[in-house]
Structure formats: structure tokens, C-alpha cells
Amino acid sequence: MDSSPALRTRWLASPWGRGAAAALAGAVPALTFPAPSWWWLAYVALVPWLLLVRSAPTFGRAALDGWLGGAGFMLAVHHWLLPNLHVFILVLALLLGALWAPWGLLVRALLGGAPRAGRCAAALVLVPSGWLMVELVRSWEYLGGPWGLLGASQWQVPAALRLASIGGVWLVSLLIVAVNTAVAELVAASAARPPAVAGLLVCALATTAVWFWAPVPRPAGTVRIAVVQPGLTGTPTQRLARSEELTRSIAGRGVRLVVWGESSLYQDPTDRPALAARLAALSRRTGTDLLVNADAPRIGGPGIYKSAELIGPDGLTGERYDKMRLVPFGEYIPLRSVLGWATKVGRAATTDRIRGSHQVVMPVASAGGLRIGPLVCFETAFPDMSRHLARDGAQVLVAQSSTSTFQGSWAPQQHASLGALRAAETWRPMVHATLTGVSAVYGPRGERIGERLGTNRSAAAVYDLPLAEGTSPYARFGDWAVHGAVGALALSGAYVGVRALSRRPARARR
Incomplete structure (x- = not known):
């Protein structure tokens, strides 16, 4: 009798085992970037992480799975900084990984349990939008900048580069996470198959349309x-x-x-x-x-x-x-009076560089x-x-x-x-x-x-x-993909809020 499924179940039931699985699942997308440059892996690299988060027994555990997965991702993408920052890179990975905790909650809310087709369809929009919000926040120069954006893994794919000319690297990230979400739905939920297949078709048709009809430089x-x-x-x-x-x-x-x-x-x-x-x-x-x-x-x-x-x-x-934009710890130390000790555990900047103005x-x-x-x-x-x-x-x-x-x-x-x-x-x-x-x-x-x-x-x-x-569409219209993601999340939040308020009087009457 094969006991491996039972062993896997017991391992994931352990807080330490589940935490390790989340960190490892989060690290997988790093293989899509150079030097391995397995760009094709990007379209399924998030699936193990998504499946783990959706199976979380509680929302608190889903947030923790998102946090630890984010820490694993940040550590894997920035592992080459280890000789410079030593143990401090673990601190940074944990701090930045916390940005994925709300994303874990979102995944659990939309894909957890036995989601119906409507929830699965919403996930195809909201899960990528939530991911993009994480990328946007961590792209702030004082948090380390936009190194390792998921869309950047497609730098050698002509179709993805054409998408980038329309909506920047943000649009490519949205597409990748949408495909991963659809694949996770196909694996995990039978009710999700129609919207998941439809989502994959929409992604394929959108990419094809951009490839054939998007403007090109003269x-x-x-x-x-x-x-x-x-x-x-x-x-x-x-x-x-x-x-x-x-x-x-x-x-x-x-x-x-x-x-x-x-x-x-x-x-x-x-x-x-x-x-x-x-x-x-x-x-x-x-x-x-x-x-x-x-x-x-x-x-x-x-x-x-x-x-x-x-x-x-x-x-x-x-x-x-x-x-103008300096490398944190490499060219200056943020809050040097507090974090100046980083120079003693790694090769952090001993002298802060001065920023340009324009x-x-x-x-x-x-x-x-x-x-x-x-x-x-x-x-x-x-x-x-x-x-x-x-x-x-x-x-x-x-x-x-x-x-x-x-x-x-x-x-x-x-x-x-x-x-x-x-x-x-x-x-x-x-x-x-x-x-x-x-x-x-x-x-x-x-x-x-x-x-x-x-x-x-x-x-x-x-x-x-x-x-x-x-002028490329992206240069002309800017970060419209980011604005669309913010709008989608805001509308969904308003919808949830209105539903909650409408149910409250009904419960009060009962």
C-alpha cells in the first residue's frame, strides 16, 4: 500500500512542514528569470503556491502561507545578495514577504473550499490584480525597487514584448498570474472548469490580437x-x-x-x-x-x-x-542611525551617495x-x-x-x-x-x-x-493596467461591502 499521500497530508498538517512548503512554492518562480531563464515555467510556477493557499484551514493560515511564500520568492530572486548582506537578507525577505499576506487572504476567499463558477470567474481577475498590487508596492525604491517583477521573466518572448509595448511589464505580469490562476482552478475545482477554460481562451485571444494588430514602431x-x-x-x-x-x-x-x-x-x-x-x-x-x-x-x-x-x-x-534612484544598502543605508549596523555584517555602503534631482x-x-x-x-x-x-x-x-x-x-x-x-x-x-x-x-x-x-x-x-x-501605447497611456487592477479590487470590495450591509437588516429582523 502506498502511504505517500498520507505522509504528504501529515506533513502539510504540521505548521513547520506547511511553512516550508509555502516558502519552497514561493521560490519556484525565480527559476523563470536568468540565469536559468525557464520563461515557459512562469505560466504554471504559481500553481503549487495557489493550491497550497486555497487549502489553508483558516484565513489566518492562508495569510501566513502567502507571507512565507512571498519571503521564499524574495529570497530566491535576490539570493545573489547573500554574500553582501549575509543574515540581513533573511530579515529583508521576511519584511517584504509580508506584502503577500493580503494576497493569501484573497486567494483563500476566492478559491478556498468548493468555489462556484462565479467566484472562480472573479478570481481570474482579482487574484492577478492582487498580485499586481504587491508588485507595485514593493517596486517603491525605498523597499528595494522592481527587481524580479514576474512579467520581466518574459524578456526574450516576442509576444510578451509586444504586450509590454501596450501595457508595460505590468500587463505581462497580469497575464501570467491569470494563466496560473486558471490552471490552479482546473486542477482543484470541477465547478471552475468552464470559467478557467474561458479565461485561458481570453488570454490566448488577447495575446494573438495584440501580436497581429497592435501598432509597431516606424x-x-x-x-x-x-x-x-x-x-x-x-x-x-x-x-x-x-x-x-x-x-x-x-x-x-x-x-x-x-x-x-x-x-x-x-x-x-x-x-x-x-x-x-x-x-x-x-x-x-x-x-x-x-x-x-x-x-x-x-x-x-x-x-x-x-x-x-x-x-x-x-x-x-x-x-x-x-x-536619482539609489540601491538600498548598496549605495546608501536607509535610516543609517538605526540600520547602520548592516555595514558590520555585510558589504553595505559605508558612505551614502547623493541623489540627483531630475x-x-x-x-x-x-x-x-x-x-x-x-x-x-x-x-x-x-x-x-x-x-x-x-x-x-x-x-x-x-x-x-x-x-x-x-x-x-x-x-x-x-x-x-x-x-x-x-x-x-x-x-x-x-x-x-x-x-x-x-x-x-x-x-x-x-x-x-x-x-x-x-x-x-x-x-x-x-x-x-x-x-x-x-510613441508606444505604454509611453502614451502609462500604467493603465495598474489602474485597472486597482479599479477591479475597489469594485469587488464595494460589492462585498454592499452585500454585507444588505444582509445585516435581514439578520436583525430574524
Whole structure:
């Protein structure tokens, strides 16, 4: 006699066993992101977690299953931070995982017990909407930002990128969770099969309609851009020398802009005339402007900035962008007076960086006035920043990044993949240049252009970047998918409230 079902039942009946199952189920979606990049798994990855939450004996247990699953998800998606934050990453995972507790309540309310067809149909809308609210809240930069949004796992799927051009990464997340909810209904409830099948058909038809009839960007020529990736070169002086050597190697190839990675300079050329003259001479030799990045204190300033600066043949052009959204603990410590102890248990920032005040669109003289929108590292995770640059007239999005601390982890590949989504959302090509890899370039539809420079490369790569005209629906209409999710949740809450009030007089009469 096979006793495995009985063993599973006893294991899930144990609070510790059920908690471990929830954390493991929550961690499964992390496999959809690079490096594994099992994008296809995203459409069923939430099913074990959904089934576990719906089977919770009480609403309190459902909230706990949601919390522990969220903690497992956050820990799995950010596991590469463990060498930096040590035990503090567990604290962060538990704090952020609590955002999924209300989602657990929602799943239990809609799918728990033996739900009828109406409740199952509502779940196909409300469960994805609840998930999106969690993604929205945790995307706040002070809570860690939008790293690991479920929709971002589809960065290499053309149909998903087309959806992103309509409603951003948020719309892709909604679709993925809706499919997972429908599959969970098919597995768990016989009454749910008609609405679940209908929901799957709606998702398939909507994706097909977008693929065939959604607008696409209009081609507008090309521009030749080079990315310089010096690799693990040792000291800042050695890095600068290697970057100059690689930049000189592309002279005479018709390049209109050379992009260096984040923190390519540890002195600010604004305050170092000799360094500015050295870079200007390099610009004259190659016949192109240089977009460099300084991680340095500013003379007379309040502290250290991370700044994208444009250098031309005559020196500094005056075009400068200071990074606005900083990495919590990596570039500053929130509430340092309270949480400053994090520097003693991991490699947290010993000195806080200073935030910039506004985004900038830079004209590049050597590229005929081409307008570029710079982003620095972590900022490529924020859909609103690239959308605002596109609306402000940027023709190319340029990201300068450095993930050298996380070489050998999933972080470099996952970070580079975000460029595909930002390009597809805005219809603007994206250049993702790093110090040590992965560097990559994407066209206006999110398609990859040319070779990716991996973490084992020290090289300069030249790309013929396709430009595009037009405004994507997402750039034009913004986060309408998020607003729709909020509206759906608000309407359902109002409906439940009205029903509760209408029943109260009836109970009072009895």
C-alpha cells in the first residue's frame, strides 16, 4: 500500500512542514528569470503556491502561507545578495514577504473550499490584480525597487514584448498570474472548469490580437554606437587605461557615440581639468563623443554622486545626469542611525551617495544631435523612468551599469535582460553598457542586436542601432493596467461591502 499521500497530508498538517512548503512554492518562480531563464515555467510556477493557499484551514493560515511564500520568492530572486548582506537578507525577505499576506487572504476567499463558477470567474481577475498590487508596492525604491517583477521573466518572448509595448511589464505580469490562476482552478475545482477554460481562451485571444494588430514602431534609420567593457582590470587607474585602449581600437569605424559603464571613473572630470583634457583628446582621436560615468565626490558638493557625463573633442559638453534612484544598502543605508549596523555584517555602503534631482535628455553632437536618455544601473528596473525619457524626446536609452560585485551569480544576466523590456515598452532602442558584463543592446521592439559581452570578456563592441519613430501605447497611456487592477479590487470590495450591509437588516429582523 502506498502511504505517500498520507505522509504528504501529515506533513502539510504540521505548521513547520506547511511553512516550508509555502516558502519552497514561493521560490519556484525565480527559476523563470536568468540565469536559468525557464520563461515557459512562469505560466504554471504559481500553481503549487495557489493550491497550497486555497487549502489553508483558516484565513489566518492562508495569510501566513502567502507571507512565507512571498519571503521564499524574495529570497530566491535576490539570493545573489547573500554574500553582501549575509543574515540581513533573511530579515529583508521576511519584511517584504509580508506584502503577500493580503494576497493569501484573497486567494483563500476566492478559491478556498468548493468555489462556484462565479467566484472562480472573479478570481481570474482579482487574484492577478492582487498580485499586481504587491508588485507595485514593493517596486517603491525605498523597499528595494522592481527587481524580479514576474512579467520581466518574459524578456526574450516576442509576444510578451509586444504586450509590454501596450501595457508595460505590468500587463505581462497580469497575464501570467491569470494563466496560473486558471490552471490552479482546473486542477482543484470541477465547478471552475468552464470559467478557467474561458479565461485561458481570453488570454490566448488577447495575446494573438495584440501580436497581429497592435501598432509597431516606424523605422527611422540607424546610428553606430560602441560599448566599452574593460572587464576585471584591478585598480581604477588600470580600468581607465584599459577603457582608453579599447576606445582607441574603434577609431575609424564610423562610431557616433562610445558608452562606458557605471563607475568607469573614480574622479570627476568636472573637478579634474587634466582628466577632462585626457578624455577630450581621446574623443578627438576617435571622432566621437564619450559617455562616461563618475563615482566621485564633487568639490564643494555635499558628497559622492554617480554621474553620467558627456565628453566631446573640446572637453566637457555640460551634459550631465546624476543618478536619482539609489540601491538600498548598496549605495546608501536607509535610516543609517538605526540600520547602520548592516555595514558590520555585510558589504553595505559605508558612505551614502547623493541623489540627483531630475532626469536629463542629452544631445550628442558627434551623432548629429541624437538625443539620448541616460539611466544608471538600478534605474533600468523602473519602467516609469525610461517611459518619461521617451516622452521627453530621447531617441536612444543608454544604461551604464556595474555588477562586478556579483560576478558568477545570476545578477549580471538578469540585469541585462531588463533592457529588452524597457526598449519594447518605449519603442526606443536600449544600450546596456557595463564594466564587467553582461553588456547588451536591444532594438525598438526589444529584439537583441549583435553580440552580448559576457562576464568573461574585456572588449569593445560596435553596434548598428536601429532607431524608431512614434510613441508606444505604454509611453502614451502609462500604467493603465495598474489602474485597472486597482479599479477591479475597489469594485469587488464595494460589492462585498454592499452585500454585507444588505444582509445585516435581514439578520436583525430574524
